[in-house]
Amino acid sequence: MAGFIHLFIPGPTNIPEQVRQAMNLPMEDMRAASFPDLTLPLFEDIKTVFKNETGRVFIYPSSGTGAWEAAMTNVLSPGDRVLMSRFGQFSHLWVDMAERLGFEVDVIDCEWGTGVPLELYAERLRADKAHRIKAVFCTQNETATGVTSDVAGCRAALDDANHPALLFVDGVSSIGSIDFRQKEWGVDCAVSGSQKGFMLPAGLGFLSVSKKALVASRSATHRRCFFSFEDMIRANDAGYFPYTPATQLLRGLRASLDLIAEEGLENIFARHHRLAEGVRKAVDAWGLKLCAKAPKWHSDTVSAILVPDGVDSGDVVKRAYQKYQTALGGGLNKVIGKVFRVGHLGWLNEVMVLASLSAAEMALLDCGVRLAPGSGVGAAIQHFRASAAVPVAEAA
């Protein structure tokens, strides 16, 4: 087949050529005297992406799910009560993990298409005078439904109730792509992974922790081994790992952090917003709706688009892939068959977004959805032409 297979799923995302090249190198000795020259700056620089000036970041050879587990098993104790909410496949899986690891989960089920219920969180926290809730969880970006939640609002709910619980955030599909401020928002455990905003292959799990979380981990009693903070800290402080690190991915991470610094986080956020707006204009022009119920939930990294009744979104995804060599995301769990997803995060630009929309548009037409050919792509083109491009480099 001639030409690219276009990748517009919300992770793994497209990898910049510089990052790919940086990983194409011979194996190296992870106990070499020079290895810390690579790792120590990585630990420092990744903190900037999380805006975690005072804590530290663990880099595990795992996917994002491993960093979820690392957060819970290091900082909490068996039977601890935790407050969580569920409104999509990823928030669901986090709840499931918490239950399976033996925590007492107070889960609030919300309509899919909405996000973290701040009012209910505030209510639960105010009512918890005995401070039995040890941690509050927030999925910042629910990748299954394209919903972004208000992390600062979770912090405010804790502060207003004068509640000491820790704040855990899943930022796998948001950190490095949309606004996140760990220190300012008082986030104790922030989870991410390499294959979304960090523009790398899957294989690194990032867990960025506050000082408060580090202190909590010393008295927390959940069993941990592979993910142990203590083992990691002992080795990391000298620039090493307690087991074999994924050296090529670390070389790639060096390159991706350099690209992120060069573009500037605020420019990256603005670019993601601009590209996402283009997608939303197309959805409007098609006469379709997002799964996200209101603008405040709109995600700048992924759009989950509802197909009309009588159409199976799985067929749209299949058609886009088979006829137009374009990978779009399907519906997961409760929204299977109902939504298809366009991932618009990481290394991409206007023309790439237009490519994703043109493939989606052709596949929708092929599946019998009535829309004017070119309407969505045209609306996105209008948006991109009419709005200012985001600077390529900050203060270059």
Ligand SMILES: *Cc1c(COP(=O)(O)O)cnc(C)c1O
């Ligand atoms: C992708 C994703 C995960 C899971 O990450 P893996 O790297 O697949 O383990 C968790 N949460 C969110 C919000 C995600 O988008």
